[in-house]
Amino acid sequence: QVQLVESGGGLVQAGGSLRLSCAASGGTFSRYFMGWFRQAPGKEHEFVASISRSGGSTRYADSTKGRFTISRDNAKNTVYLQMDSLKPEDTAVYYCAAGSGGFSNLYPSYDIWGQGTQVTVSS
Numbered sequence: 001q002v003q004l005v006e007s008g009g010g011l012v013q014a015g016g017s018l019r020l021s022c023a024a025s026g027g028t029f030s031r032y033f034m035g036w037f038r039q040a041p042g043k044e045h046e047f048v049a050s051i052s053r054s055g056g057s058t059r060y061a062d063s064t065k066g067r068f069t070i071s072r073d074n075a076k077n078t079v080y081l082q083m084d085s086l087k088p089e090d091t092a093v094y095y096c097a098a099g100s101g102g103f104s105n106l107y108p109s110y111d112i113w114g115q116g117t118q119v120t121v122s123s
Contacts, residue, residue, distance in 0.1 A: 002027035002077075002112055004096045009117030012086055016121070020081040022096030022114055029077040030054075033103045035110055036070060036081045038092035038119075047105045048094070049081060059105055063089075086121045094119050 008020040020036070035050035049070040050059045058070050069082040079096060094117050097110035104110075 002029060002032065002098055004098060004112060004114035006094065006096045006114045006117040009094060009119045011120045011122065014086060014088055014121055014123050016086050017082070017084045018086065018119060020083065020094055020096075020117060020119075022079045022081075024077040024079075024098070030074045032098035032100055032112070034070075034072060034079040035097045035099065035105065036079075036094060037097060037107065037110075038090075038094045039116075040092040043092075045095070045107050046092070047107070050103070050105050051079065052103050057103065083119070086119075088121045088123045090119060091121050092119060093117065 002024040003026045006022045033052050036048040037045045038048050039045045047061050051070045051072050055072045067085045072079040096114040098112040099110045
C-alpha cells in the first residue's frame, strides 16, 4: 500500500500561485487514480481535482476549473496541483488521496490519504 506525503503549501497573496506536490512511496503508484481535496475550518472535505491512472483524464470542481491544474508523473511517483489566481476562499488544508477502484471524484472512493498541507491566501 502506498503512503502519501504532501508538500508545497504556504502563505500567498490573492492572485498568486502555488504548486503542491504529493510523493508516493511503498507501492505501485500507477495502480491508483489520484485526487486532491481540501478542508477549510469548520467545513467538510471538498473535492478539488482528480486524475486517472494514466493521467489521460482529469476532473475539476467548478470552483477550481480554469485556475488549478492537476498532473502526475508516474516515473517519479508524484502528483501535482498547480494553483493559479488564488483567492482567499481557497484557504484550506489540502490533502492528496489515492483510490484503487473506479476513477471517481467522491470522497469515499479514496482509500489512502496524506497528512495534508496548509494553504493560506491573504487578501
